[in-house]
Structures are given as C-alpha cells and as structure tokens.
Amino acid sequence: MSNENQNTSPRLFLIFGDQLNFDSLLFQAVNPQHDRLLMAEVLEESNGLDSPSSQQRTVLFFSAMRHFRANLKAQGFQVDYTPITDHCPDFTTALSAQLSRHPFDHLKAVLPGDERVRTTVTQWAQHNAINIEWLADHHFITQPGEFQEWIKNKKQPRMEYWYRYLRKSRNILMEPDGKPLGGKWNYDASNRRAFGKQGPNRENLSSECDFNHEDDSIVQEVIHDVKSVLPDLAGKLTHFNWPVTRPQALQQLQWFVEQQLPHFGDYQDAMWEEQPFLHHSRLASSLNLKLLSPSEVITAAETAYHHYQLPLNAVEGFVRQILGWREYVRGLYWLHRSEWPHMNFLQAKRPLPKFYWSADTDMHCLQQSIQQVIKHGYGHHIQRLMVTGLFSLLYGVNPSEIERWYLSMFVDAVAWVEQPNTLAMSQFADGGLLASKPYIASGNYIHKMSNYCQTCPFNPKLAVGKQACPFTTLYWHFIQQHYTLLQNNPRLAMQVKHWDNKSSEEQHAINQQAQSLFKRLSVS
Numbered sequence: 001m002s003n004e005n006q007n008t009s010p011r012l013f014l015i016f017g018d019q020l021n022f023d024s025l026l027f028q029a030v031n032p033q034h035d036r037l038l039m040a041e042v043l044e045e046s047n048g049l050d051s052p053s054s055q056q057r058t059v060l061f062f063s064a065m066r067h068f069r070a071n072l073k074a075q076g077f078q079v080d081y082t083p084i085t086d087h088c089p090d091f092t093t094a095l096s097a098q099l100s101r102h103p104f105d106h107l108k109a110v111l112p113g114d115e116r117v118r119t120t121v122t123q124w125a126q127h128n129a130i131n132i133e134w135l136a137d138h139h140f141i142t143q144p145g146e147f148q149e150w151i152k153n154k155k156q157p158r159m160e161y162w163y164r165y166l167r168k169s170r171n172i173l174m175e176p177d178g179k180p181l182g183g184k185w186n187y188d189a190s191n192r193r194a195f196g197k198q199g200p201n202r203e204n205l206s207s208e209c210d211f212n213h214e215d216d217s218i219v220q221e222v223i224h225d226v227k228s229v230l231p232d233l234a235g236k237l238t239h240f241n242w243p244v245t246r247p248q249a250l251q252q253l254q255w256f257v258e259q260q261l262p263h264f265g266d267y268q269d270a271m272w273e274e275q276p277f278l279h280h281s282r283l284a285s286s287l288n289l290k291l292l293s294p295s296e297v298i299t300a301a302e303t304a305y306h307h308y309q310l311p312l313n314a315v316e317g318f319v320r321q322i323l324g325w326r327e328y329v330r331g332l333y334w335l336h337r338s339e340w341p342h343m344n345f346l347q348a349k350r351p352l353p354k355f356y357w358s359a360d361t362d363m364h365c366l367q368q369s370i371q372q373v374i375k376h377g378y379g380h381h382i383q384r385l386m387v388t389g390l391f392s393l394l395y396g397v398n399p400s401e402i403e404r405w406y407l408s409m410f411v412d413a414v415a416w417v418e419q420p421n422t423l424a425m426s427q428f429a430d431g432g433l434l435a436s437k438p439y440i441a442s443g444n445y446i447h448k449m450s451n452y453c454q455t456c457p458f459n460p461k462l463a464v465g466k467q468a469c470p471f472t473t474l475y476w477h478f479i480q481q482h483y484t485l486l487q488n489n490p491r492l493a494m495q496v497k498h499w500d501n502k503s504s505e506e507q508h509a510i511n512q513q514a515q516s517l518f519k520r521l522s523v524s
C-alpha cells in the first residue's frame, strides 16, 4: 500500500468483479486512509444485450465480489459497494453516483477483461474531467507488451511456439540442459483417448458432490437477491457449487492435483453421458476471477509431477492449457480488441437455434452438453469446441449470437478469454488469426470420443435419410459451401477430395437433407 499522494486530490479505485486478487497493482497504489474503493453489481453486466449472464454465472460473480468486499473491510479499506438490489443500470451510473457522494478527481483501475468496459469507463472519465489511469494486470504470466513483442515479426504465429517460448523463459517443465522434460514439448497425441465401451472408471471420477460451496451465507443472500431482481436470467440455480473465495479455490486446486490430474491427460478429449466434469479441473472460473494465479496453479502441477511421479502427458497437457492457451488467447484478445465484435469471416447469418437455451433437442450430444451448461454453467473444452461450437459452425450461426450464448452461459466466461475461443478457435470468424483451419468434423468424431450416439435417434455414419446425423449432413454441406477456402488449405484438402469423390446424386441428396434441416430448425 502506498503513501504516495497523501495530501493531494481525492482518488477513487474501481474494482471489477473479475479482479479479486490482493496482489494486484491496485493494492500497491491505494492508500487506505485517503482513497476510496468502489465495487458495483450493475444490471448491464447481468442482462445487457452485449453482456448477458446466466443465473450460475451471476451468482458466482456477485458472491465472490461480496466476499472480497468483506475481506477489504476487515482490512480497513473504505469500500463503497452497490448491490444488485440498488438496480444500478451500469458502471457509468455507479461512477456518477459515487462522484456526487464522495467527489474525486482521479480514477484508477486495473485493466478490465473486456474492451467494451474499458472504453465506456474511459469515456465517462473524459466527459467528467476525471483523470483516469489504467493499471496493468499482473495476474498473468506474460508481462505487459511481451506478447506484442513476441508476435511482431511472426508470419504465421501459432500457440505452440508461444508456449515453447514461455516454457523456456520461465523454466517450466524443463531439463537443466534447456531441453523440454521427457524430450518432447507436447504430449497431445497421448491425450486423445476415448473411454472405450466400459466407460470411465467411476471410482476416480469427479462429480458434482465433490464440494459443497452453497451453504455459505453470502451465497444464500446473493441467490435471494438474484432471484428477486433478475428472475429471468437463463440457466438454473438448483445447485450452486463454485468456489467464491480464495481458500475455497485453493481447496479445489489441491483436490484436482491429488485426485484428477493423474487421469487428466489420457482422457482430456473424451466425453461421457451424464458426466459433466470427468477429470477436468473446473478451475477456470477461479482463475478468471483471480482467486488463483496461473503461476501457482502451474507450480502445484509441476510440484506434484516431481513428488508423486505423475504421468508427464497429464502434467504437460494441463500446463499447456494454462501457460500456452490461456496466455495466448489473452495476447490475441488485446491485439485485436476492437475487431472481435465485428468478426464474421465465413459470413454466417443464421440465428442461434432455440434449443441452445433449453436443451430441448433430439440430438443427444447437444442435449447432454447443453443440459449440463444450464445446470452447472460448465462444459469441458471438447464439449464446447466439438459439440456446441461445432454445430453452430456447421449450421452457420451468426458468430455474435453464439458468442453471446457462451458469454452468458459459462461461469468462467469473461470477454478476453471467451471471445477468441468462440470467435476464432470455434467459429473461424477471425479467418485464421488463431487456428490454421476451421475445426470441422462429422458425427463420427463425437461417436469416437463419447457414448452419446448410442442412445441417439440418429446415426453418425449417415448423411442422408431419416436417421441421418445432422452433424454429418452439415459437415458435408459445409465443405461444399466453403469449397474454395477449404480446397486451398493443405490440412483440409483430403476432406474436400472425399466430397469430390461423392456422386452428384449423393451430393444433391446431402444438400436436400441440409436444406430441410435448416427449415426444421428455423421454426422449432
């Protein structure tokens, strides 16, 4: 805490809901005797057009914020807090109210996770002649400006090389001679196993009963407030079970490292009916609210590797997600910050099918993947990429519609991480900034990686007919629709060739099937 500025102008420090870390730069700058802090639960961030939020996500954010406020007060900070029951429409209204209550002429805040919020608050400050300073976000492993410097001369930047650069420069999972531990940078090929007919071993499987964070009195109060002020938010609140404090998040980290990390690698991409969590960590929401730092999560995994001889493919696979992907998408988000909302490289225009909000569909993989999001605010990466995301891509949903769905429904969604994942990785709306090709597959991929198809009325092998799997029909339709783009991509040329090898009758029948699917889903 700083003594700087003790007798000068009054200052306000604004803390956003995803900045709940005491080691942030803000706490180095604040003077508890002279400065005030503001936290606000505003309607726009819960039911706004650009920033909708489900019941699970809203309760998570508000509960974690109210816990943080209690902690701040206990430490002697002067905190002003606007609860959702004040019906404050947005951050600018909260700031104006604060200005009249406790005038200030300096505003400081850590860079928010959403460019829209940064722009709005900056404009408000300029309009009110308030001096605003955005502090760098030191939660991340990457230093400010480091990603821009790294990417500057790369013709075809890819996450893998960024990840190697960070492993070397931060000495993570490295041999003393500068080579990667075990001799390879990447064990991805060992991390794509399906569970097989017998399914996952239920003895070491993660379940919704592993924790019980719902009994907390602050969570109870938030649930009450959200139900009364925002009764129409999407999703369900039958069971809320996400960490809302740092001790809870640390408990979850320890549980993951001990119980699930050993199995994480092999089955990272696998899916199974009625098993929403499998061996995944469920740590993204705690990381994104900053209850945990990425460095401590990586250190916990690396330490466990050395102490308990955990499988390297599991530990490396997990570290790659956080050190590689998480830091990479953040860099990319800020690099293209004003472009994301307008991206639509494939010119996709269809509205999001209604079943994304209800799970009311006979496609079993989608029913399962959406149902668990409605209930828990959670789906693991392959469900997001290769079920809900894949269907949207093949069906041709307008990227901004599917983007809003992901932002609203997942507890871990914050623009900086959700937008590059949805718009770039999943929907190819960026035209290839992040990935070298669209992630497309037929129903056969889902069949291989899960047991969803076993109880589905459709057959993943069929593209035409009553039992045709919509994924398979739309996969071929997508290839035909984007033929030139895919033909010129060496990684997809083979798939295009398979389309070429179909007879014109077959191609015509697939097209007819796709058209009737579009018609059926647009009215259902």
Ligand code: FAD
Binding pocket: 279, 280, 281, 282, 283, 284, 285, 287, 288, 318, 321, 322, 325, 326, 327, 329, 379, 380, 381, 382, 384, 385, 389, 406, 410, 412, 413, 414, 417, 418, 419, 421, 422, 425, 426
């Ligand atoms: P685990 O599978 O246990 O992975 C460990 C950690 O690695 C995660 O907690 C997360 O912090 C990090 N991670 C893994 N993959 C990624 C990735 N691609 N980008 C960034 N970090 C990653 N992640 C979010 O944190 N918020 C989002 O809003 C989000 N939206 C997504 C939307 C789509 C369409 C897709 C395809 C992916 C999205 N992801 C998002 C990435 C990833 O799916 C989630 O981080 C992960 O599923 C969260 O579950 P977990 O904590 O159990 O992760």
Ligand code: SF4
Binding pocket: 363, 364, 365, 366, 442, 443, 444, 446, 447, 452, 453, 454, 456, 457, 458, 459, 460, 469, 470, 471, 472
């Ligand atoms: Fe999904 Fe097709 Fe399998 Fe049904 S058959 S579960 S729609 S992939």
